[in-house]
Amino acid sequence: MATLLEVRSLTTEFVTRGGVVRAVDGVSWDVAEGETVALVGESGCGKSVSALSVMRLVAAPAGRIVGGQVFFKGRDLLALSEEEMRRVRGREIAMVFQEPMTSLNPVLTIGRQLTEGLEIHLGMTRGDARQRAAEVLATVGIPDAARRLSQYPHQFSGGMRQRIMIAAALACNPALILADEPTTALDVTIQAQILELMRDLSRRFGVAMLIITHNLGVVARYADRVNVMYAGRIVERGSARDLYRRPRHPYTLGLLRSVPRLDEPRRARLQPIEGQPPDLTRLGAGCAFAPRCTFRVERCRVERPVLAPADGEGHVTACWEAARLARAPALA
């Protein structure tokens, strides 16, 4: 399938009291039309900042995109004027955030929030926009949609609010939705509802999706391809199947081993990744994961590994010891 979004050598920095932090450090990834791609990693790894950089929503002046390109349908979004960029946001690329209550305006009705984009982006009349808004609300499974347009966010439950956010994202028929931890704040049974809904909608309307999450289960169920991030870089990428079956980066392997699985017999003891996540203001020259890595060799301390092919189509890993890792016993 054709490439829809291509991020090349994207670098985003933040000025903090501790010094300049490179939250996203020369990262490249892409999303094909209609595909669901995951960006996985732990807090501070740069996954959310990557999405915000694509939308050019990194908070200035502390945050700044300092390098790279973001090609969307062939155009570099980083080279667009702010005016042109506004026509992309919401219209062609939409975003869904973790906490719907903070992204919905509490003093505007749901109807007003859904019709605003339709009037601005698509030039619809108020009446048409209202009709379309009711239609998308019904699509995301909100009963009695026409009546509920005149209600306010607080009159909806958390799960319903997230449905509204998805409706807002879908309203203008975007080609791509960036979903940043879309179900993390929700209960498990509601999380399952929302994820099934997103997958269904993505298939029905051919919308490509970038899911940003720390939940390896969600990734396994919903993503076609996966990028694993650590300390601002992608350390491994591959099809979901390759990555889970044949992880070729010690961090990916460590993550998979550290979570207890309901489908397997209970283990006597969990296998954590020892140590702490790195301080991004004090990254050395070597691999950022080296201090916590059980496969580390001398070279890892001095030379930062770059992404190189591993077994499997499109499977790449940034590890000097990938070959040794490949010979290690499979996931127990």
Added chain:
Amino acid sequence: MTDNGALLEVRNLVKHFHVGGGLFGGAPGVVRAVDGVSFAIRRGETLGLVGESGCGKTTTGRCILQLERPTSGEIVFDGQDLTKLDDAGLRRFRRRMQVIFQDPYSSLNPRMTIGQILAEPLVVHGLAPDRAAREARVGELLRHVGLLPQHAHRYPHELSGGQRQRVGIARALAMEPALIVCDEPVSALDVSIQAQIVNLLEDLQGQFGLTYLFVAHDLSVVRHISDRVAVMYLGKIVEIAGRQALYEDPLHPYTRALLSAVPIPDPDVEARREHVVLGGEVPSPLNPPAGCVFHPRCPIAVDRCRSEVPALREVKPGHWAACLLA
């Protein structure tokens, strides 16, 4: 469910909150946060308490700790019904029941060093006679939770999330408690750190003979750490059983739906797996449904479920469920 080896027995615990009726409050009402909950925890045992937000699991924990006074019911800790005690009487017991919170950052004073945070309860409860004894005890506590003596001079913001949770655990340990209520102790932590903290909690349990009430929503973590598990829905326990029985042979349709909703980190397994996706949402505890509280979302509900309240009954030895069809 009387058990002579029980450290804690909760009997018919009810906690209602009165809401509304104030200046801006709207119509007055009663939130039935906990509505007749009973269970026991044996010494050295871990009971997992799972359920979705608003099911009453945290309120149950707070009632046990007497941070909330129950509306009715008994909390029998080491043979003493805590609900019958006044504040002075409770003081003696508070030390022996400690709590670990989800977010250690908001429960640690940002202006105190880790050493001061850990020394404070020692002073308050007179557990260390002088400065030297306090410092020695602080160093020992840090070592127990896998931190270094020099961490005593740091402030909470200088530590990572996992390290802060270790401080939270050390503070609970300082009181030499018998029971620790762990309220979502790993859910705010990164995946790679969660396993570290779970292992630490297990080690400490073995070392000090601790009893845990482990309140959480992550069913995989709860299975790992618990000996028995109770599932709550809308203020009631709907199922309680030994770990293996509950996970391998769940009897309540809500437990089955919860287990089915957890995605497995394996694309091949997920591709084969059938999900029971529950429709609807948890009803308001202000106005719970008649009959079985789960019936509006239950995939197997029959007419009887709309009117008849199912009692929690022992369906198999040691395996209790509140379902008319179990």
